[in-house]
Amino acid sequence: MRDFSDGPRHLSVNTATVRRQGDLPTIIEACARHGIPAISPWRDQVASIGLDRAVRLVKDAGLRLSGYCRGGLFPASGEHRAAARDDNRRAVDEAAAMGAPCLILVAGGLPQYARPGSIPSKDLEAARAMIEDGIAELLAYARTARLPLAIEPLHPMYAADRAAVNTLAQALDIAERLDPGGRDGALGVAVDVYHTWWDPELYAGIARAGRERRLLAYHVCDWLVPTTDLLNDRGMMGDGVIELRRIRQAVEDAGFTGFSEAEIFSDRWWSQPIDTVLATCVERHRTVV
Amino acid sequence: MRDFSDGPRHLSVNTATVRRQGDLPTIIEACARHGIPAISPWRDQVASIGLDRAVRLVKDAGLRLSGYCRGGLFPASGEHRAAARDDNRRAVDEAAAMGAPCLILVAGGLPQYARPGSIPSKDLEAARAMIEDGIAELLAYARTARLPLAIEPLHPMYAADRAAVNTLAQALDIAERLDPGGRDGALGVAVDVYHTWWDPELYAGIARAGRERRLLAYHVCDWLVPTTDLLNDRGMMGDGVIELRRIRQAVEDAGFTGFSEAEIFSDRWWSQPIDTVLATCVERHRTVV
Numbered sequence: 334m335r336d337f338s339d340g341p342r343h344l345s346v347n348t349a350t351v352r353r354q355g356d357l358p359t360i361i362e363a364c365a366r367h368g369i370p371a372i373s374p375w376r377d378q379v380a381s382i383g384l385d386r387a388v389r390l391v392k393d394a395g396l397r398l399s400g401y402c403r404g405g406l407f408p409a410s411g412e413h414r415a416a417a418r419d420d421n422r423r424a425v426d427e428a429a430a431m432g433a434p435c436l437i438l439v440a441g442g443l444p445q446y447a448r449p450g451s452i453p454s455k456d457l458e459a460a461r462a463m464i465e466d467g468i469a470e471l472l473a474y475a476r477t478a479r480l481p482l483a484i485e486p487l488h489p490m491y492a493a494d495r496a497a498v499n500t501l502a503q504a505l506d507i508a509e510r511l512d513p514g515g516r517d518g519a520l521g522v523a524v525d526v527y528h529t530w531w532d533p534e535l536y537a538g539i540a541r542a543g544r545e546r547r548l549l550a551y552h553v554c555d556w557l558v559p560t561t562d563l564l565n566d567r568g569m570m571g572d573g574v575i576e577l578r579r580i581r582q583a584v585e586d587a588g589f590t591g592f593s594e595a596e597i598f599s600d601r602w603w604s605q606p607i608d609t610v611l612a613t614c615v616e617r618h619r620t621v622v
Numbered sequence: 623m624r625d626f627s628d629g630p631r632h633l634s635v636n637t638a639t640v641r642r643q644g645d646l647p648t649i650i651e652a653c654a655r656h657g658i659p660a661i662s663p664w665r666d667q668v669a670s671i672g673l674d675r676a677v678r679l680v681k682d683a684g685l686r687l688s689g690y691c692r693g694g695l696f697p698a699s700g701e702h703r704a705a706a707r708d709d710n711r712r713a714v715d716e717a718a719a720m721g722a723p724c725l726i727l728v729a730g731g732l733p734q735y736a737r738p739g740s741i742p743s744k745d746l747e748a749a750r751a752m753i754e755d756g757i758a759e760l761l762a763y764a765r766t767a768r769l770p771l772a773i774e775p776l777h778p779m780y781a782a783d784r785a786a787v788n789t790l791a792q793a794l795d796i797a798e799r800l801d802p803g804g805r806d807g808a809l810g811v812a813v814d815v816y817h818t819w820w821d822p823e824l825y826a827g828i829a830r831a832g833r834e835r836r837l838l839a840y841h842v843c844d845w846l847v848p849t850t851d852l853l854n855d856r857g858m859m860g861d862g863v864i865e866l867r868r869i870r871q872a873v874e875d876a877g878f879t880g881f882s883e884a885e886i887f888s889d890r891w892w893s894q895p896i897d898t899v900l901a902t903c904v905e906r907h908r909t910v911v
Contacts, residue, residue: 443863446847455863455864455865456865457819457820457865461822488778488779489777489778489779489820489821490777490778490779490820490849490852492819492820493820493845493847493862493863494847494848497820499820499821499822500822502822503822530746530781531746531778531779531781531782531786531788532778532788533750533788533789533791533792556782558735558782558783559783559852560779560852561852563779563848563849563850563852573782574732574744574782575744576744576745576746
């Protein structure tokens, strides 16, 4: 297991963690100042300053990327399907331009939530079929761009409105069907402890992901008790109940050598100064991750 | 598939659904008045009027039971383990006295939440081992009382503080280890759509539960989008996104012939008159369950 105690050299900060404190230039400057070597930016933050400027700022700051957020939201009906396809291709292009190691895919839930305006449905299996079709189609495009896709299973509490891929086993099954053998690294998974920590099959899934060479990203935060909001009450690493060391051990045993990416959606942390949040991420990365 | 359209003869109401509107005698009287043939009462509601009186009221009203809520909360340390064991044995005795077809087991999460005062831990696997030990011990007692135990997997969002049994497959695996073959019906599962609807393995799990003769209870409500509270924002059947008909079809195809039990924890429905809630349960049972 890698030693994180000497500093943040394996830390990445997902830029949503401090999205309310400033724009992308502010976040990039602050991360560089805190010695954080990598970020994972969001498309809207990039769009608001322009892709070219974002690419340049990241490069000038000497930062690397641990991912790019995000593609996906595949379930859709009618004209929303073509819009989803085009939107996802642009996400691939942006991720490639930014030098991201992968595009994070949040699969989408039922079509009326994934792509508003779509015909409402409760058919979760149909949504899952649309997800698989959408990933298959995007994979062909992403291969030409040499940009790996990382399917991120989301917590089951988001199955209806955010992602109907809800376990690591399910994500790996999809990857194996669409990219048997996985030899070129084009399709893998993102393991986020918040979404997966509860899973009785988590450690088996991590080991399998390693064997099948699918581990493209690793995200950390914590699960608070009580959790007061389904979306924006994630905990800072160490403040909740997730066995962070044990899971990282498993991920590294499975061969993962990438960044540990802190991704915290939290009204509490969004209300703190950016330097407080980043300093806390660095400290917790050293001591509890 | 059974025809529910002609009335509530397959409906049971979990008494927590109207717990804020009145005590158990009030609920029993109201259910009987609405033609609801069965209830599933909670221990605290029974305790507050006394077991003997509860037994008599249920009998005098001509009601049947679809379950008894609840045993479990197994993870504990020190003296809390013995207290949990004794508490669960009393629950078995009460369920048997009430004529319940099974005792619903909510497994408990980490020991500090399952049995407050226990030594805090983040070790989810250890909690799961305590759950299995606890069920094994209680099963021996429940067999002598001829009272089946129904393990209820809870939604993964409750893994830390309510139940670390979070999928139907996990519950069935536990049942099979503790009661191989399941021939005497002593140990089974309760399938609640709220906890299980998201599971990619749900239909496989229901079919397996049928094959292994473990289907002891079936609970319905609905999943709202958005869900604004992790505990008390369940939806009335038909108001959310769960494919109720499809899941009931699967449960009946698997051999289930028991009651469809409406269990709704909802600040919204708790604020309505008891007759409104029960009339709505009856109507939705006829039209969407």
